[in-house]
Amino acid sequence: MRMIAAFFGLCAPQALPSHVSCSYHDFKRVERLVKPAISVYLEKRPSMPVKLQCCILGGVLGVALVVTSCQTVQTTRGGVVGVDRPQQMSVFTPSAEEVAATASQQYLQVKQVAAQKGVLNRDPVQTARVQHIAQRLIPHTAVFRDDAVRWQWEVNVLTSPEVNAWCMPGGKMAVYTGLLKQLEPTDAELAAVMGHEIAHALREHVREGMGRQQATAVGTAVGSAVLEYFTGVNPGELGHTFTQAMFVLPHSRENEQEADRIGVELAARAGYDPRAAVSLWQKMAAAGGEQPPQWLSTHPAHETRIRDLQDYTQRVLPLYETAEK
Numbered sequence: 001m002r003m004i005a006a007f008f009g010l011c012a013p014q015a016l017p018s019h020v021s022c023s024y025h026d027f028k029r030v031e032r033l034v035k036p037a038i039s040v041y042l043e044k045r046p047s048m049p050v051k052l053q054c055c056i057l058g059g060v061l062g063v064a065l066v067v068t069s070c071q072t073v074q075t076t077r078g079g080v081v082g083v084d085r086p087q088q089m090s091v092f093t094p095s096a097e098e099v100a101a102t103a104s105q106q107y108l109q110v111k112q113v114a115a116q117k118g119v120l121n122r123d124p125v126q127t128a129r130v131q132h133i134a135q136r137l138i139p140h141t142a143v144f145r146d147d148a149v150r151w152q153w154e155v156n157v158l159t160s161p162e163v164n165a166w167c168m169p170g171g172k173m174a175v176y177t178g179l180l181k182q183l184e185p186t187d188a189e190l191a192a193v194m195g196h197e198i199a200h201a202l203r204e205h206v207r208e209g210m211g212r213q214q215a216t217a218v219g220t221a222v223g224s225a226v227l228e229y230f231t232g233v234n235p236g237e238l239g240h241t242f243t244q245a246m247f248v249l250p251h252s253r254e255n256e257q258e259a260d261r262i263g264v265e266l267a268a269r270a271g272y273d274p275r276a277a278v279s280l281w282q283k284m285a286a287a288g289g290e291q292p293p294q295w296l297s298t299h300p301a302h303e304t305r306i307r308d309l310q311d312y313t314q315r316v317l318p319l320y321e322t323a324e325k
Contacts, residue, residue, distance in 0.1 A: 076144040100170035107172035119159035167197035188276030195263030268320035
């Protein structure tokens, strides 16, 4: 449950840099299970018959292939922006229904805690504004997937200094007052933020990431156990961070790019000027300070992101010009 919550941005792993995934703890658990088995095999191997060695190695390989294998799915249609990347879901990834149910439970808990603290929808004007923008965006999710308009959508405003917004699987959304007050977004800029977050839910990026991290954790744990046996060196968190930077983070940046592109199309179709996404991220860049290097970040560099948005806002501009305002 904590791992899923961390994906939703509701909690963070303890004592880890923000750019290191929460799956480090899962990696350590897998490593503890794998290391003894590998050690026993390597110690006994010299006295083992060759056939037995082959059987064991074949079994290990077979298990690894099952655990890390993926199935290709297409969660959305491409739209005008052409986001049509085939997505890889691990065979052990929870179903979309399971993830949505978990998200709904988490969202209810967030609302209950926020209500107890008096930070849920404190400003009726802010809340009405955010919910109105959502109501204009949501019907256009049908462009990308048919079922999305039937989700149990819910949008609330949380009083927090954090510049943040999110949309859980199944359409459970929150916008933080820190974003509204610090960036002072126009309606079109706010639509760009909310469209971006909705796009993550449409593309099932949370579920996709859960499967990818599971597979990465298994592969890294096996490699680390073998390396430690032969060299005495345990790459530990550093090795995990390298694996994240090499295999997971580039996909995370890809997810962000997909969400940016789908987000501007949703905004344009809803009658919001998509060019506001560019001014929004310029504000974000000014407010965000220094970033980690792009290769060690889950998000594209500000300059990369703004260039991409400038390109894709032009592609969807005709949709905005013909949309009902």
